Amino acid sequence: MTDTQLTVLLDIQTSNLKRQVQKVLLAMRDVAVSEYSLDLSGDVLITELSSSPEQDFQAIQGLIDSGTVTDVFLLSASTEQDVLLRSIRVGVREFLPLPLDDDELSKALTKLQSRRKKHSEDDVPDREGRVVTVLGSKGGAGTTSIAVNLAITLAQRDPTKSVLLMDINVNLGEVPLFLNFTHQYNWGDLARNIKRMDETFLRNVLFEHATGLNVLPGPEHVNGNFMEIRDLFGQMLSLLRSMFDTVVIDAGHSLNDLGEQAVLASDTVLVISQLNLPYLANTNRIMSSLRQIVPDAEHKLKVVINRNDSKSEVSLQEAEQSLKTKIFWSVPGDYKFALSAINQGKPFVQVGAKHKLTKSIQELAAKLVPEAAGKKEAGRKWFFR
Known part of the structure; x- marks a missing residue:
């Protein structure tokens, strides 16, 4: 496993959307994909906002707080202000509106890989401002x-x-x-x-x-x-x-x-x-x-x-x-x-x-x-x- 290897967990119920995400992931290097389950942990969870958003947000916060996943990418058809604000407050890293742009998802994952590589190479602590x-x-x-x-x-x-x-x-x-x-x-x-x-x-x-x-x-x-x-x-x-x-x-x-x-x-x-x-x-x-x-x-x-x-x-x-x-x-x-x-x-x-x-x-x-x-x-x- 390389420094930029990402373990991605998928929790997407819409079949067409799930296939679209899988296609993007298959085209990327250093990405391991698994279906989300209670006994798995990973670097990033890609999930879809359901018709019960409050339950979804509570679940996301629980997964992040417990350390089950480090980052969450949220796919959502709703881009209303309260949804965006709630996403930020529970700790969603990337909010991707639907219909999904393949390039945006790929760029977000590549950026995450680059960040992991940079952090692993950066052994000198930052000075204080x-x-x-x-x-x-x-x-x-x-x-x-x-x-x-x-x-x-x-x-x-x-x-x-x-x-x-x-x-x-x-x-x-x-x-x-x-x-x-x-x-x-x-x-x-x-x-x-x-x-x-x-x-x-x-x-x-x-x-x-x-x-x-x-x-x-x-x-x-x-x-x-x-x-x-x-x-x-x-x-x-x-x-x-x-x-x-x-x-x-x-x-x-x-x-x-x-x-x-x-x-x-x-x-x-x-x-x-x-x-x-x-x-x-x-x-x-x-x-x-x-x-x-x-x-x-x-x-x-x-x-x-x-x-x-x-x-x-x-x-x-x-x-x-x-x-x-x-x-x-x-x-x-x-x-x-x-x-x-x-x-x-x-x-x-x-x-x-x-x-x-x-x-x-x-x-x-x-x-x-x-x-x-x-x-x-x-x-x-x-x-x-």
């Missing part, structure tokens, strides 16, 4: 704006590097609004399918912005499953940082269980504040709390002042005295420009490439991730870059 969490000291600090534009800047600066923007605000995430896109899936879907997280699964869940940034929105609701996804969040984040060069997390302004996990997993935490007493007072409290839980806090925690202008109530020097820490970066204020970008669903660079806000975020990105350091390793893992 950098995680930057952006945490607001108070609502309205501009946390999402900075997170979105920082991630966009990092993605555009070096096309050989992969960047993920992750919104961990449950129910209140605004990243899709800032980038003007709608989404079907979110990181809750990844958390619930942690064992299935691979290239194909991520491709279906992520949104890719025109700038090359990959975006993973937060759940709009958790249907009472918050404890479940919370418990899986750390494991999911660990996997994501192994797949991307940089993961930027928009943590909003709530240091809840998810925010705390993100902070602890981060290389850098940007605490966003403004030059007025309510924001600085909150920043003091947050910094004090974080110093108690974050190892090497003085190195990892960095205060960023947003909307700094001549009308600010407090000077940068006074803010540093109040916070007893140096201000890492200061972003100038231009509320009209920032609001225009938000209303258009565009990053700063697409609204004003030479604007002072755009340049400030670019300089912040360069200070956080120096280009010289970022170019030591060319090329990145997976399909993202």
Whole structure:
């Protein structure tokens, strides 16, 4: 048996469809085919969605969870959104609509063989990517704006590097609004399918912005499953940082269980504040709390002042005295420009490439991730870059 040998189990009731699949399999190399039965296990199960889809989905999830099969290819005449979403959530690797395209099935199997070969040859573990969490000291600090534009800047600066923007605000995430896109899936879907997280699964869940940034929105609701996804969040984040060069997390302004996990997993935490007493007072409290839980806090925690202008109530020097820490970066204020970008669903660079806000975020990105350091390793893992 070669490294790319696939053991394929068939569970197809429609005779013509079954013959069509068998014909494709017979034309392929390194494929062993068997009829599915309870006493067999295999690499991939090719099955047909029946008239009782919920029973099928439960059976598929059971087979994957038990390790009976590693992957599932689902053939379905229905391509409705709820069927596609359910397929992803139970861990289906390939969803193939009917009538079946022979080439699509062949390509999917060939891709699976290539992945197995690559994994067997890859004995060197991937390096970990950098995680930057952006945490607001108070609502309205501009946390999402900075997170979105920082991630966009990092993605555009070096096309050989992969960047993920992750919104961990449950129910209140605004990243899709800032980038003007709608989404079907979110990181809750990844958390619930942690064992299935691979290239194909991520491709279906992520949104890719025109700038090359990959975006993973937060759940709009958790249907009472918050404890479940919370418990899986750390494991999911660990996997994501192994797949991307940089993961930027928009943590909003709530240091809840998810925010705390993100902070602890981060290389850098940007605490966003403004030059007025309510924001600085909150920043003091947050910094004090974080110093108690974050190892090497003085190195990892960095205060960023947003909307700094001549009308600010407090000077940068006074803010540093109040916070007893140096201000890492200061972003100038231009509320009209920032609001225009938000209303258009565009990053700063697409609204004003030479604007002072755009340049400030670019300089912040360069200070956080120096280009010289970022170019030591060319090329990145997976399909993202």
